[in-house]
Amino acid sequence: xxxxxxxxxFVVMALFAVAPIIVSNAPYExxxxxxxxxxxxxxxxxxxxxISAFVCGIASAVFLFxxxxxxxxxxxxxxxxxxxxxxxxxxxxxxxxxxxWGVWWxxxxxxTSSLLLWMIFLAYLLVRRYGxxxxxxxxxxxxxxGMANVPFVYVSVNYWRTIHPKTSVVMTLxxxxxxxxxxxxxxxGMLYVLLLTLRRRLEDQQAQVERLYLALDD
Amino acid sequence: MSxxxxxxxxxxxxxxxxxxxxxxxxxxxxxxxxxxxxxxxNGAGKSTLLAILSTLLAPSSGSVRYGTIDARTAGxxxxxxxxxxxxxxxxxxxxTARENLEFFARLYGLPGPRxxxxxxxxHAGLAERADDVVxxxxxxxxxxLALERALLHAPRLLLLDEPFTGLDDASGQALVARLxxxxxxxxxxxxxxxxxxxxxxxxxxxxxxxxxxxLPVSDSTASLRDRYRETILASASPAAVSPDAAPARRPS
Amino acid sequence: MRQxxxxxxxxxxxxxxxxxxxxxxVYTTVxxxxxxxxxxxxxxxxxxxxxxxxxxGILWISIAFAGTLGLGRTFERxxxxxxxxxxxxxxxxxxAIYVGKLLGILALLAxxxxxxxxxxxxxxxxxxxxxxxWLLALxxxxxxxxxxxxxxxxxxxxxxxxxxxxxxxxxxxxTIPVIIAGVRGTAAILQSAPDEPMARxxxxxxxxxxxxxxxxxxxxxxxxxxx
Numbered sequence: 001x002x003x004x005x006x007x008x009x010f011v012v013m014a015l016f017a018v019a020p021i022i023v024s025n026a027p028y029e030x031x032x033x034x035x036x037x038x039x040x041x042x043x044x045x046x047x048x049x050x051i052s053a054f055v056c057g058i059a060s061a062v063f064l065f066x067x068x069x070x071x072x073x074x075x076x077x078x079x080x081x082x083x084x085x086x087x088x089x090x091x092x093x094x095x096x097x098x099x100x101w102g103v104w105w106x107x108x109x110x111x112t113s114s115l116l117l118w119m120i121f122l123a124y125l126l127v128r129r130y131g132x133x134x135x136x137x138x139x140x141x142x143x144x145x146g147m148a149n150v151p152f153v154y155v156s157v158n159y160w161r162t163i164h165p166k167t168s169v170v171m172t173l174x175x176x177x178x179x180x181x182x183x184x185x186x187x188x189g190m191l192y193v194l195l196l197t198l199r200r201r202l203e204d205q206q207a208q209v210e211r212l213y214l215a216l217d218d
Numbered sequence: 219m220s221x222x223x224x225x226x227x228x229x230x231x232x233x234x235x236x237x238x239x240x241x242x243x244x245x246x247x248x249x250x251x252x253x254x255x256x257x258x259x260n261g262a263g264k265s266t267l268l269a270i271l272s273t274l275l276a277p278s279s280g281s282v283r284y285g286t287i288d289a290r291t292a293g294x295x296x297x298x299x300x301x302x303x304x305x306x307x308x309x310x311x312x313x314t315a316r317e318n319l320e321f322f323a324r325l326y327g328l329p330g331p332r333x334x335x336x337x338x339x340x341h342a343g344l345a346e347r348a349d350d351v352v353x354x355x356x357x358x359x360x361x362x363l364a365l366e367r368a369l370l371h372a373p374r375l376l377l378l379d380e381p382f383t384g385l386d387d388a389s390g391q392a393l394v395a396r397l398x399x400x401x402x403x404x405x406x407x408x409x410x411x412x413x414x415x416x417x418x419x420x421x422x423x424x425x426x427x428x429x430x431x432x433l434p435v436s437d438s439t440a441s442l443r444d445r446y447r448e449t450i451l452a453s454a455s456p457a458a459v460s461p462d463a464a465p466a467r468r469p470s
Numbered sequence: 471m472r473q474x475x476x477x478x479x480x481x482x483x484x485x486x487x488x489x490x491x492x493x494x495x496v497y498t499t500v501x502x503x504x505x506x507x508x509x510x511x512x513x514x515x516x517x518x519x520x521x522x523x524x525x526x527g528i529l530w531i532s533i534a535f536a537g538t539l540g541l542g543r544t545f546e547r548x549x550x551x552x553x554x555x556x557x558x559x560x561x562x563x564x565x566a567i568y569v570g571k572l573l574g575i576l577a578l579l580a581x582x583x584x585x586x587x588x589x590x591x592x593x594x595x596x597x598x599x600x601x602x603x604w605l606l607a608l609x610x611x612x613x614x615x616x617x618x619x620x621x622x623x624x625x626x627x628x629x630x631x632x633x634x635x636x637x638x639x640x641x642x643x644x645t646i647p648v649i650i651a652g653v654r655g656t657a658a659i660l661q662s663a664p665d666e667p668m669a670r671x672x673x674x675x676x677x678x679x680x681x682x683x684x685x686x687x688x689x690x691x692x693x694x695x696x697x
Contacts (some may be wrong), residue, residue, distance in 0.1 A: 019543050031507050064693045120643040127640060132631030133235060137694050138640075141626060145619065148686055151649040152679055159671070213237050274555060275697050298561035308556035309482070312491040324480045325560045327473060351491070373559075 005197065012194050015187035026180035038092045040180055044188035045088040045116060052082045053117055056124070056145025060140035069207065072136050075143060079124045079198035081192065082099035086118035105211035109158040116153050144159070174216070221295045222322035222374055223285025224270070225249045225351045226406055231280035233266055233430075240266040241430045243280070248406045248423065250374070253397055255417050256410040257446055258427035264410040265305070267427070268377045271408065284375070296347040305380055307364035311353035315344050319370065338366040343392075358389040363365050365396065366412065368384060375406045382413040390416050414443045428453055474569075477562040481570025485487075486543070486577060495543050503582045506591055509683055515594075517641050525594035526656035527560060530612070530649055532581065533584055537616055538638050540578050541624040549560045558695060568691040572621045597659045604669040605659050611676035612652035616645050624654040626694045651659035651676045 023040045032176040056078035062071035093111050094104045105111070120142065228246040232239070241263045247256045257262045269275040270282060273289055282289040285295060309318050319338055321405060322330035340346045342362040343372045352360060361381065368376060378421065382390050394416060397407055401422075411417050426433045433453045437444060489495055494652040498697050510528040514521050522569050548554045586610075591598035598605065655672030658665040 006563055009591060026547070067693075116643060116646055123639050123643055127630075130632045131627075131636060134629060134697065136633075136650060138623075138630060138636075140628050141622070141690055141694055142640055142644075144690065145683070145686060148682060152682075156647040156650040156675060178517055187500065210237055214234050214239055231631070263574050274557060274558060294561045294563060297559055300559070302559055303554065304552065306552035308551065310488055310553060312488045313484075317487065319482065321484045322556070322560075324556070325477060325562070327476065327562070334595060399659075 005201075007196075008190065008194050008197075012139060012187065012190050015183075015190065017186055022180050022183050026177050035096055038096050040184040042089060042092040043187075044093070044179070045085045046110075047084055047185070048188055048192045049089055049117070050087065051086040051112065052148055052196075053150065054077045054119070055196075056082060056143045058091050058115075058144040060147075064137065064144065065141045070204075072140065073203035073207065074196075075140060076128065076136075076203060077196050079121050079128075079139070080199060081195055082121040083118065083125060084195075085192070086114065086121070087119065089114050090118060097183050107157075109141040109154065112157045113154050116157070117146065117150065120149070123153075138146060220371045221287070221297065221299060223286060223287065224404075226375060227283040227406075228267075228271070229281045229283065230266075231270060231277040233263075233270060233275065233278045239430050241270075241277075241427075244427070244430075244432050245280075246425055246432065248408065250404040250406055251401055252422045253401055253407040253409065254425060256408060256423035256424045256425050256427060257412075257414070257417075261429075261451070262425055262427040263430040265379055266430075267409055268302070268304075268333075268379050268408065271375070272300055273297060274302075274337045274375050274446060298371060300376040301368035301371065302382055303364055303368040303376070303378045305383075307360050307369070308399055309352050309360060309364055312351060314349045314351050315339060315355070316348040316366070318363065319367060321368050328371055334370060338370060341396075342366045357384040360387060360391065361385060361393075369400075374404070375408070378398060378409045379410075380406070380411055381409065382411055382416050394420050414446060426450070429448055474563050476572065477560070477566035478569035481557070481567055482573040482577070484501060485574035486560050487572065488499075488547070490579075493527060495540060496578060499536050499543070499578060500582050500585050502539055503532045503586055504589060506532040507586065507593070514620060519660060523653070523657040523661075524652045525590050525596040526660055527545060528594075529586055529590050530652045533583060533613065533652075534616060534642070536582050536643070537575070537579055537613075537620055538581075540639055540642060541617075541620045541641075543574060544575065544578075544635060545624045545628050554625070554628055556574045559573045564692045564695065565688045568621060568625065568687060571625065572617055575617045575621055579617060583609055583613065596613075597662075597664075598660070601659045601664045601666060601669065603658065604664075604673065607658070607673045608655040608676065610650060611649050611673055611680055612655075615648040615676055616641075618680065618684045618687050619644050619686060621637045622691060622694070623693070647679060648676065651679070 002047050019040075023037055026037065026040070059071045059075035059078060061069050064074055071213055090111075093114070097108075097111075098104050106192050122141050123147065124142045127142055129135075129139050225244075226248045228244055231241060233241040233424055244263075244267060246254075248296065254269065258264055266275065270277050273292075276290070284292065284299070289294065289296070310321070313321065316335060316339065319335040320331055323334055325410045326333055336345075336348075337458050338381075339345050339372065342359075342365070344359060344363060347355070347359070352363065355363065361384070377443070381393060390413070397409070397420060409421070421442070424442070424445070426435055426446060428450065434451050435451050438445060440447075440448070507528055510524075510531065514528070540543070545554075548557075558564065560567070579605045587598055587605075590596050620637075620641050624637055627636055627640075639645060651672040655676070657670045658668035
């Protein structure tokens with residue numbers, strides 16, 4: 001693993017060094033101007049937040065049903081990344097909303113669903129931290145239920161909103177924008193893989209230390 | 219769906235809670251018609267071992283076999299042959315003695331629950347108090363009731379965690395007599411206890427735990443109390459460490 | 471299968487019997503739910519006229535709060551006597567114990583709702599008799615959704631630290647779709663011209679939620695409760 005880590009880290013750093021340049025060179029969107037460019041960071045972060053939620057949920061299921069400690073380690077790494085990327089989404093979203101709609105928050109279906117998902121995984125981390133011994137299983141159930149909840153949250157929030165005026169968040173990407181978008185998507189994707197691997201490795205090493213402590217007693 | 223076994227084999231069982239080792243490589247064999255005593259100071263791991271034997275806890279390594287069946291592969295049917303009398307007596311204080319026993323009889327799916335319960339209440343000497351709520355019972359009465367609850371389904375393996383605590387002389391003797399009766403019925407009885415006087419003459423086999431480890435016990439004819447003291451003292455001196463010696467202690 | 475149902479029934483009967491002796495949880499939970507309604511009423515009613523749809527919202531929030539309280543108290547009782555261990559020792563499918571406990575909680579919440587519904591009708595001039603069929607369907611599916619996840623979480627928190635605060639922390643985010651569906655469905659029924667298709671949509675969503683989450687709970691009960 002450590003062999004891949006250094007070149008991966010280097011590639012990610014290079015990508016992110018170049019990204020701002022690519023973003024600023026992308027064409028301006030007609031109606032929203034400069035602020036629209038926050039989307040190059042907002043959308044990939046949102047995608048990764050959801051992907052990470054599924055990774056966490058599936059890893060938790062494997063942990064619960066197959067009693068695999070390795071799966072639990074992946075789960076905690078993915079869980080933390082949901083919260084991390086969620087922070088990016090929930091900060092960049094309102095920044096855009098302020099400019100586009102004049103308010104910091106609008107009960108938009110997608111933004112609200114993201115907030116809810118973020119809170120579910122924040123609860124995941126809280127349980128792990130404060131639940132005492134055996135809290136990994138509790139947290140695992142939370143992640144699994146959270147993941148199963150995603151479609152319900154989306155549908156209910158979407159239809160809950162029909163009373164409010166619908167504001168569209170999706171815009172069509174012009175040609176010049178598309179390449180910038182995919183560049184950022186790939187950069188974020190690789191950043192995600194890097195962070196997940198790093199965090200999981202930390203957990204693996206901690207588990208190793210525990211095993212060594214226990215082996216001393218044998 | 220009946221299932222039975224004639225021996226209990228604990229094979230190299232260890233259990234850890236995070237970094238703390240509660241049990242280290244415990245091996246033990248018990249056969250039917252035996253009363254095995256689990257002795258040791260507080261925190262030695264007796265309750266943990268009993269929890270593992272009752273399948274409430276899984277070992278971190280090693281295995282437990284009931285006859286030829288491994289605990290891991292056994293289904294719910296195994297639990298119909300196990301009985302546990304824990305430190306907390308597992309009784310509902312708001313229910314009467316009869317209701318408590320009837321609940322467990324129905325939960326275990328025993329045939330003819332009413333009669334069984336009446337019989338059990340007679341055994342426990344609680345027939346007159348059968349319809350009084352348990353919260354009004356003394357410790358001794360609750361213990362007798364809890365023992366009957368654990369024996370309702372006639373388990374092959376009975377596990378008792380400190381059953382003599384808080385019992386007066388008469389109740390203690392009655393419990394001893396009851397356990398002897400079980401031995402006659404070829405049950406395996408494992409008793410974790412501090413009460414060496416009551417256990418004297420009751421136990422067929424003695425296992426001493428300290429810090430999660432099983433200590434070698436001498437076969438002498440001395441009293442239980444003396445043998446126990448001797449075992450504990452021997453474990454404190456480095457010369458008495460068993461052949462597969464542990465490496466140097468972790469720096470504190 | 472028969473054994474499963476028998477065990478669930480026996481557990482539920484025991485829970486109801488224990489509760490009927492002191493009626494402590496029933497009385498205090500119903501009272502708490504009623505107080506909730508009043509607190510929210512004072513917060514949301516202006517100049518004697520409630521906000522639109524306030525009745526539906528207040529009803530469901532009170533059910534959620536009372537449910538959390540009831541769940542906590544019920545399992546605290548089991549923890550106190552360590553009897554959950556005795557239940558786990560029984561030679562039955564463990565999910566049957568979950569179902570038994572769930573039925574007990576549903577009974578408790580049914581009593582709470584039986585009190586809250588007329589209260590809402592009277593205090594907020596809400597037409598609770600307008601479409602009783604749909605209203606009951608919404609209440610039933612919503613309560614099952616909330617209670618199914620709640621029972622599982624409360625059971626697994628019995629051995630955990632900080633269990634009092636962790637139950638709402640875990641339960642509320644997961645059951646938000648239930649709250650949304652319950653409130654919007656009930657509001658559709660309680661408005662001046664009841665919107666039955668809307669209520670049907672939300673009731674269907676709740677039913678779907680129930681199926682998914684009861685199944686998930688049955689699957690995860692045993693791995694969660696055993697160490």
